[in-house]
Amino acid sequence: AGHFGYRKRDQHIWVQNFKLCDGKLQSPISISSFKSITLPLPALEIIGYHDFLSTPLYLKNNGHSVVVNVNNHFGKRLPYIFGGSLDINQEYEIDHLHFHWGAKNNRGSEHMLNGIRYPMEMHIVHKNRIYSNLSNALNHKNGLVVLGIFFQLQEEDNKSLCSIINHLTSVRWINNETKLNTSITLASLLPKNTDVFYSYKGSLTTPPCNEVVTWIIFSMPVPISFSQLNKFRLLSNGNNLIADNYRKLQNIGLRKVYIRKL
Ligand code: BO1
Ligand code: ZN
Numbered sequence: 001a002g003h004f005g006y007r008k009r010d011q012h013i014w015v016q017n018f019k020l021c022d023g024k025l026q027s028p029i030s031i032s033s034f035k036s037i038t039l040p041l042p043a044l045e046i047i048g049y050h051d052f053l054s055t056p057l058y059l060k061n062n063g064h065s066v067v068v069n070v071n072n073h074f075g076k077r078l079p080y081i082f083g084g085s086l087d088i089n090q091e092y093e094i095d096h097l098h099f100h101w102g103a104k105n106n107r108g109s110e111h112m113l114n115g116i117r118y119p120m121e122m123h124i125v126h127k128n129r130i131y132s133n134l135s136n137a138l139n140h141k142n143g144l145v146v147l148g149i150f151f152q153l154q155e156e157d158n159k160s161l162c163s164i165i166n167h168l169t170s171v172r173w174i175n176n177e178t179k180l181n182t183s184i185t186l187a188s189l190l191p192k193n194t195d196v197f198y199s200y201k202g203s204l205t206t207p208p209c210n211e212v213v214t215w216i217i218f219s220m221p222v223p224i225s226f227s228q229l230n231k232f233r234l235l236s237n238g239n240n241l242i243a244d245n246y247r248k249l250q251n252i253g254l255r256k257v258y259i260r261k262l
Contacts, residue, residue: 004017004018004064004206004207006064006244006245006246006247008248011247011248014207014209017207018207018208018209020203020208020209020210020211021203021207021208021209023203023209023211024211024251024253024254025201025202025203025211025253025255026202026203026209026211026250026251027110027111027202027203027204027205027213027215027247027250028110028111028112028202028205028246028247028249028250029111029112029200029202029249029250029251029252029255029257030111030112030115030249030252031111031112031113031114031198031200031217031257032114032115032257033113033114033219033259035257036198036257036258036259037256037257037258037259038258038259038260038261039085039258039259039260041084041085041199041258041260042083042084043083043084043194043195043260044081044082044083044084044085044086044194044197044216044260045081045082045083045084046079046081046186046187046190046194047079047080047081047082048077048078048079048080048186049079049185049186049187049190050185050187051079051185052183052184052185053070053073053079053183053184053185053186054072054073054076054183055179055180055183056179056180057069057070057179057180057183057184058072058177058178058179058180059164059167059168059170059171059177059178059179059180060171060175060176060177060178061171061172061173061174061175061176061177061235061236061237061242062174062175063174063175063237063238063242064206064237064242064245065098065099065100065242065245066098066099066164066168066171066232066235066242067096067097067098068096068097068098068164068180068184069095069096070094070095070096070097071094071095071096071134078093078094079093079094079186080092080093080094080126080129081126081145081147084197084199084216084260085197085199085214085216085258085260086145086214087142090128090129090130090142091128091129092126092127092128092129092144092145093126093127093129094124094125094126094186095125095126095127095134096125097122097123097124097125097186097189098122098123098125099120099121099122099123099232100120100121100123100205100245100246101119101120101121101229101232101233101243101244101245101246102117102119102120102243102244102246103233103241103243103244105119105153105226105229106119107119107244107246108120108121108243108244108246109121109150109151109246110148110205110246110247111148111150111215111217112249113150113198113217113219118150118151118152118221119151119152119153119224119229120150120151120224120229120232121148121149121150121151121246122148122149122151122189122222123146123147123148123149123205124146124147124149124186124189125144125146126144126145126146126147127143127144128140128142128143128144128145131143137212138204138208138210138212139210139212140212141211141212142212142214143210143212143213144204144212144213144214145213145214145215145216146213146214146215146216147190147216147217147218148215148216148217148218149189149190149191149218149221149222150217150218150221150222151221151222151223151224151229152221152222152223152224153223153224153225153226153229154223154224154225155225155226156223156225157225157227157228158222158223158224158225158228160184160188160189161189161224161228163180163181163182163183163184164180164184165228165231165232167180167181168231168232168234168235169231169234171235172234172235172236173236173238174236174237174238189222190218190222191218191219191220191221191222192220193218193219193220194218194220195260195261195262196218196219196220196259196260196261196262197216197217197218197219197259197260198215198216198217198219198257198258198259199214199215199216199217199257199258199259199260200214200215200252200255200256200257200258201213201214201215201255202214202215202250202255203250205246205247206247219259219261
């Protein structure tokens with residue numbers, strides 16, 4: 001029952017195997033700047049994002065997405081975030097990052113922003129430092145923070161993505177794993193401006209759908225070229241190419257979305 005698919009009929013049966021997917025605080029949602037509540041939030045503090053991540057860094061095809069695992073910084077302090085919309089004194093350290101993308105350019109992102117579905121969305125998953133690992137964090141409502149970053153097509157390659165994208169051919173098949181031969185900084189993967197973001201309380205967008213995620217979605221997208229995006233679309237789960245690995249929109253219900261702007 002660890003299996004789940006993204007086709008419409010597959011998504012409808014997530015709730016049969018994963019009861020939490022039927023909750024009232026599910027993700028993703030459609031975000032509207034007009035319906036968001038402006039708060040005078042402090043800046044999100046992003047620590048260690050300019051340092052090159054400790055190597056070896058592993059890139060893995062897990063059949064749902066492609067993942068860069070960052071949680072094996074033995075000895076070193078992991079990059080972490082605090083401030084912004086996060087509770088005072090709570091620090092969240094990076095665990096991994098992964099991507100959601102479409103088979104066509106008019107879809108792929110999980111969240112929508114002002115009616116726009118972007119062609120790709122990256123999730124940088126952080127766990128509350130007070131929990132010893134990701135699976136423990138999934139049992140607590142302040143367990144995770146996920147940074148959501150939209151990608152927008154442009155003609156030129158995004159150089160910062162090259163070390164990941166150049167290795168996608170080495171992880172074409174499910175469970176393939178490879179070492180990146182050049183390190184990356186997380187800062188290079190963020191939008192130029194991180195001052196403006198949306199925040200709301202939601203869930204994992206995949207089973208088991210735990211409602212433990214504070215979402216922080218940056219307003220400004222990051223560029224990616226057509227040819228770079230096409231390389232994600234060649235990944236396979238053994239039966240099909242991986243694409244359209246985004247969950248359908250969930251009801252916002254009684255939740256509020258907050259926006260920080262300058
Ligand atoms: S996301 O950022 O909301 N798309 C997200 C989704 C799932 C996870 C983290 C972030 N976590 C892991 C679970 C694993 C599970 C895996 C499935 O998702 O911790 O138990 O096997 O890909
Ligand atoms: Zn995700």
